[in-house]
Amino acid sequence: MIRPRDPEESMVATEQEWLREYSLLALRVNRQVTESAGGTVLIYRGPQEWSEQVDGEEPIPAGRLADDADALLDESPFAPDRARYLAAQLTALRAVARRLAGEDLPLREYARECLGVSAEWLPEEAFQQAHDLLDAALPRGAGSLVERLHAWQATHTLPREQLARLPALVDRAVAETRRRTNEIVPLPADEVVRCKLVPGAHFRAAGDYEGGLRSTIHINTDLPFNLADLLYVVAHEGHPGHIAESMLKERLLVGEQGRLDQLVRFMLAPSFVISEGLGLHAESIVFPDDEAQAWLTENALAEQGIAGDGSDFAAIHRAQNILFGAWANAAFLAADGRPEAELAAYLSRWALLSDAEAGAALGSLRAGGMALYVLGYFHGWRLLDSWLDATDRTAGVRRLLTEQLLPADLEPTV
Known part of the structure; x- marks a missing residue:
């Protein structure tokens, strides 16, 4: 029966x-x-x-x-x-x-359907404001703004012959970012995050949650590594960024609530706008004000013989986040079929990229789906920038790390 x-x-x-x-x-x-x-x-x-x-x-x-x-x-x-x-x-x-x-589908409509945000061409005035922020944050000196930025980057770059030291520095940064993230939301004590150096990647760095308590942060060795960006990169890819979000949501949503869809994460979708916004805010979440610069000076820069120069790392990173809007505009140019030389010139002018960085950016824009995905960086950052300021910051970050949210959930209510 x-x-x-x-x-x-x-x-x-x-x-x-x-x-x-x-x-x-x-x-x-x-x-x-x-x-x-x-x-x-x-x-x-x-x-x-x-x-x-x-x-x-x-x-x-x-x-x-x-x-x-x-x-x-x-x-x-x-x-x-x-x-x-x-x-x-x-x-x-x-x-x-x-x-x-x-x-x-025009890119604007495609972005609205896929990412759940209204992505429009951004006025260059916003990028000029970021340039002004950089001008005040960088050491004074001769040369144009882009020359001063690249000189600052070169001063803080780990020499190629010392790249073998980078995994140990990443490990140190992972320990500190985990410790600070654990104060916001409890993390498993026996989690393991390793660093792997990879050549020929189309990304600068990538955090890969492998399941259970294991993850890897991949670093592209074809690009110079700026030690002033160590926490900016590690917090974005690790904690409280991509690895922390992936691990916590899988443990909580799948393990406790049976939400199998959390194991099937389509990257050209609204959830990744929030993920990239969280990644770009990750450093400032766990290192407010000048705390990242103080930690880096003591734990990475001094032993490399890199002396303080009066620069403001937090302001530089905020400006860089704003300049992801120039990448978004470049995606619109790419969608319009503009030649690569024009895209490279735009990124050099407004995102202040070197020739090598512009070439890597074009490689990213050419990868499958990335002309759409890159829109999520700026729009995710801007969305969370307003939302985190308007809510209890600790509670808000905890929600970002443990709940399935959409960009519409973070829009201000009128």
Whole structure:
């Protein structure tokens, strides 16, 4: 005799099947992006049999994947708050599938569908204000602003022949950023974060949460490493940035609440706008005011023989965050088909990048999905900049690290 299920049991079965179809859709869209443009746009830690199923099947036409997203949007079995969060991720998957199917969405509309933000061309006056901030924060001296910035960077750069020392410095910074993050939200004591030096990457640094209590911070050895940026980079990629967010949300949302979708993280989606905004604020969250500079002077710069020069690291990093808006404008230029020389000149003029940095930036913009993803840096930073100032900062950071939030959740209410 077959026992009929009670309503609560039926709902659980329906939710699990929906999550399976959601996961398969994300894997299928990511496969098409990877095969068409190169590079993954999905962080997947779900059941291996689902990824093996997608790897072994014939590719499904992108138009049908968009239809599958519509069907899942119509059939969501979840309570309103969770359904709203998942709908935003599905809307992003559907937009990417439509684009893969040949639909020509302007970048502004594409960003609204995928990232959940209104991304417009940013006025250069904002970048000029960042230049003024840099002018006051950098050591006085001869030369243009960009020359002074590059001279400051060179003064604080770890010599290439000493790059082997960088993992130990990263380890030291990880310990301190973890200690300070633990004061905001408890972290597992036996977590392990290692540093790996990698050449030829299209990123400056990347934090990779590997599951359980293990993570790796990857550093691109093709680019000079500025020791004044050590905490800026490590806090962004590690704690309270990407690694802390990934680990805490997986432990809390998946381990305690069974939210399997947290294991299926589509990167061209609203959640990553918040993640990158958190990353860009990470250093200032755990090192307010001049605390990062004081720690670096004592724990990294002095032993390298780098003396104080009157510069203001916190102001320099804030200016750099604002100048991610110039990267966003470059993404619009790229979407308009402007030549690479024009993009490089724009990034040099407004983001104050060197030729090598501009070349690396163009490589990032060319990677699959990155012309869209790069919009999330500035818009995520600006969104959190206002929100963190308007809320209890500690409670706000705790929410960012433990809750599934959308950009709309952080918009001011009128």
